[in-house]
Amino acid sequence: FFDSLNFSIDLATDLQYQVPETWKDVASKLKLPFDSEINYHPEYENYFVGEKVKQADVVLLGYPLMFQMTPKQRRNDLLIYELVTDPDGPAMTWSMFSIGFMEIKQIDAAETQLKKCFANITEPFKVTDHVPAGACSLCLSSSPPLRVTDHVPAGGRQSGSVTDGEAEQIRKEKKGSGGAYKINKQSLDLDPVVTDEITHLQITGVSYLGNKLNFTFTKSVTTVELTSAHGNPKDSLVISFDQLTPDLPLYIGQPVSFPMKAAHIHTKSTCV
Structure with missing residues (x-):
């Protein structure tokens, strides 16, 4: 995909590798x-709205691809495909929808999608299948029927809807669409969302520019703690908000708390 190729081109350039012309x-x-009339991304050329799809495909443009689009286009993609996605689709589908709805701040819809993930958990060991519990993804002549079980990836995607959606998974990128938690070239951006059934979320050991950070999110407060720092003073980190709010410096072992809102973490020498 062109965004992935462009990211690879940028990375190779930064690392002083020769970039093949074929990539560009x-x-x-x-x-x-893209359908400019309806303002959404069709599943494929000549796709018509209402046609059933197997899983989250177009929805992945917003996350994890971070494809540039307007909030309206992101919303349209989510709403159109939510209605036609196979309810017995792979487990990752609902976590991707959940993350998308968190991005556009439709919290009730995000929570509804998140709950769908749990239908794919099977007892007694809480294994996550591609299909909802009780369904048979590969029925042969065996007794009991065989199941194609995705032990790690599906479970990882499901838990990802909490860690990535509540505080979107760290992903270095040159540019990105709206998200709750991401890293770009200038800053680590926060715009957290906490759903009704989650009262407290903690993420520890996030590496950023040689620093280590811990994050705690509640319904109304974000707390950031610097646990180790890069040695160069000019690379010390600050938290910035809007132009009217003073920056908050980060010091090792001194947590900083502020009301839940969008913020940027970056070095003192970086303009955001």
């Missing part, structure tokens, strides 16, 4: 279908 050529020629 392929990236410039890839096509992403």
Whole structure:
């Protein structure tokens, strides 16, 4: 995909590797279908709204791909495909919808999608299947029927809807669409969302520019703690908000708390 290729081109350039011209050529020629009349991304060329789809495909444009689009386009993609996605689709589907609805601040819809994930958990060991519990994803002549079980990836995607959606998974990128928690070239951006059934979320050991950070989110407060720092004073971190709010410096072992709102963590020498 062209965003992935462009990211690879940027990374190779930063690391002083020679970039093959074919990468740029392929990236410039890839096509992403878009319907300007309805303002959404069709599943494929000549797709019509209402046609059933198996799983989250277009929804992945917003996350994890971070494809640039307007909030309205992101919302339309989510609402259109929510209605036509196979209810017995893979487990990751609902966590991706949940993350998407968190991005556009539709918390009730996000929570509804998150709860769907738990239908794919099977007893007694809480294993996550591609299909909802009780369904048979591969029925042969065995007794009992065999199941194709996704022990780690599906479970990882499901738990990802909490860690990635509540505080979107760290992903270095040049640019990104709206999200709750992401890293770009200038800053680590926060815009957290906490759903009704989650009262407290803690993420520890996040590495950023040689620093280590812990994050705690509640319904109304965000807390950031610097646990280790890069040695260069000019690279010390601050938290910035809007132009009217003073920056908050980060010091090792001194947690900083502020009301739940969008914020940027970056070095003192970086303008955001």
